[in-house]
Ligand SMILES: Cc1cc2nc3c(=O)[nH]c(=O)nc-3n(C[C@H](O)[C@H](O)[C@H](O)COP(=O)(O)OP(=O)(O)OC[C@H]3O[C@@H](n4cnc5c(N)ncnc54)[C@H](O)[C@@H]3O)c2cc1C
């Protein structure tokens with residue numbers, strides 16, 4: 001395999017400037033179970049697909065006035081159009097994401113980023129096949145924006161409310177666990193069909209650990225390279241706390257600085273301890 005370039009065609013990662021920036025929220029849209037927040041970050045660098053930000057609400061980020069605020073939460077960048085806008089896709093699963101989902105124009109985010117290593121270009125002239133599950137669809141939107149060639153996008157959701165996230169990906173093929181939209185069954189059914197039809201592909205995947213493990217195993221069996229965007233609990237986002245370590249074939253890595261995108265060949269399993277919802 002040859003070394004491949006980042007999907008942006010620029011540096012191997014974009015590094016975050018020092019310090020926390022305040023970014024006014026410019027728009028809030030709801031797509032079924034997901035909220036998309038847009039904010040203005042004109043002084044920040046443009047991120048690579050697969051990088052993430054540590055986000056907090058600039059106000060009311062904690063339980064009470066004299067109490068310690070929450071840690072910021074890791075969020076993949078969904079889209080980064082020209083002009084310094086950043087968009088994030090958020091699923092309300094707990095107190096931090098609930099507060100972020102409440103924000104709208106007139107509020108502001110505190111953010112650090114872009115952080116981590118993103119996706120790289122397909123190697124050896126392969127076509128890109130993108131497979132996302134649930135809120136893991138987020139980094140695939142900016143990836144399909146940044147890859148210059150046509151991409152195949154496969155999205156899996158648990159039900160119809162979550163499948164509304166597919167509105168962000170015109171032309172994507174959809175699978176749902178309950179059959180409410182598209183194919184009834186896991187998104188890996190669609191991926192297997194794609195790879196059976198044309199195995200000269202590179203797979204880019206993000207989603208819950210069981211889905212990523214199914215993608216990893218399927219690609220390994222077929223000899224298809226894959227890049228997986230993993231999750232683990234992140235407290236700092238820049239390599240200081242070791243809260244995000246995951247095992248690889250060549251030892252433990254900190255997912256926030258060595259990932260979150262890892263080559264599937266580096267992993268014995270994508271079922272990493274402490275990861276996923
Ligand atoms: C690199 C990275 C990118 C991410 N991108 C997105 C994104 O684009 N959109 C989005 O909605 N979420 C994303 N997440 C997950 C998000 O950070 C967590 O859902 C969030 O921190 C939960 O905080 P909370 O206070 O709402 O809930 P908590 O009370 O902290 O947790 C609620 C539930 O989520 C689980 N959980 C908490 N943190 C994580 C985590 N980091 N990974 C997996 N499970 C977790 C908990 O075990 C619990 O079951 C990402 C995480 C990482 C590491």
Ligand code: FES
Nearest residue numbers: 237239241242256
């Ligand atoms: S989140 Fe602190 S080292 Fe990775």
